[in-house]
Amino acid sequence: MSQIGPNIKKLRKVKGLSQQAFAELFNLSRGNISSYEEQRAEPKIDVTTQIAQYFSIPLQDLLHKSLSVNEILKFDDYFEPKSSLKNSSFKNIPFLSKDHFQELEKYSGNLELLPQITFPIFSPKQFLAIELQHLVDHHIDFSFQEGAIAFFKKLHVGSLHLIHNQFGMYYQEDTLFIGKYFVEDKKITLALNDWQQVIVNPEQLEHFWRYDGIFQQVLD
Structure with missing residues (x-):
């Protein structure tokens, strides 16, 4: 039985x-999307391929495997046997x-002043x-569970054309918010x-981040 509908819903939620x-x-x-998730229809193969490529999920897994949250966030590949x-x-x-x-101004956007957590994300x-x-x-569209940990990746010039309608974060000195990117012609805003919105200046990308994934407990 095809798993494309449930997997699309899980990808979207995660x-x-x-x-x-x-x-x-x-x-x-x-x-x-509603019809796919409710399994009233299935996307065409070209659409399925686009989804698989966009989220870096093997096509066969997207079609036939019930994806776990860890697989979607790419955490499974990072965990080794306990002994190692x-x-x-x-x-x-x-x-x-x-x-x-409560004291963002204390750090003034300087990440070196923040404590660190160790997490299995292997990326430069x-x-x-x-x-x-x-x-x-x-x-308003960014939903989450209280206490979840969200991961944001520093925005870079090469990814600007891919961020339309994606969630992101603006962090500078004592200002921080999670918004949504909108690309119109050559103007990019995070709203x-x-x-309230800010214009993305390619010369000040150090203040802009792209939402990468979330780690949270699964509640019964």
């Missing part, structure tokens, strides 16, 4: 995308816990992890809501 946002990534309608964990080289990532949000890219709480200003 990546924090609404049905509309997911649909726009692949030139589909929200109704298309001591030899692993996990990534140290600057970490903003809920306590740090720069990451920032934050402990989510509803006091953090966030876009928190209809009234």
